[in-house]
Amino acid sequence: MLIDKAGGPDLKSFIRQFPWSSEGGVNQEESVATEGVRNSKEKEAKKAKDAPDLIKFPNVLYDDGLYWRPAVIDLACIRDALKKLGKDPNKINPLVPVDLVLDHSVQVDVARTENALRENMELEFERNKERFAFLKWGASAFHNMLVVPPGCGIVHQVNLEFLGRVVFNTNGILYPDGVFGTDSHTTMIDGLGVAGWGVGGIEAEATMLG
16 A cells, blocks of 8 residues: 555555656646645645644545535535635535545546557546536645545545555544445445445535534
8 A cells, every 4th residue: 555654545656657647747637636636635734733633533435426516516605605704615624534536437438449548538538627627626625625536446446445544543542444435335445444334425425514
């Protein structure tokens, strides 16, 4: 497993393994979600010193289905309402860590060629520029939100290999990892000793909002 200095999954190194990442020099459209991951990780690091020492359990894991859209849109709408009331919209964030893995996104338009994966990825980013731009904003705007771009694997594989923390350490307080995921296969993470439950979108969003 790739681990960063903070003890969490090193998603920068993870993303660099793929040729369409922004750090691989591919076109800007392909790097939208990847930049969101990087911005989110950097934002988390900057806020870590000021964050309250809270035990955050469980995490919320979204796959690329219908559920993440209303969740992120609801957060954006609440921020907009607060701004209109003259309040600080930046206070609205997920109360537990939220990982969004875009895993069911890429369609197979090209097959049986050496560059099939790259060409399919290019078509994916061309078709969904608006969606990825929204996710890029969400990943950089919200505290506790991480976006993993398309082409990195199925959500539960990514969770097993890169996102699952197993044990958290908050200022010397150790507590177990746990996750509510929006798919029945969420329980695969139990193989690492992490308590995982498959839940519906409403339950996942309720957990995200505390």
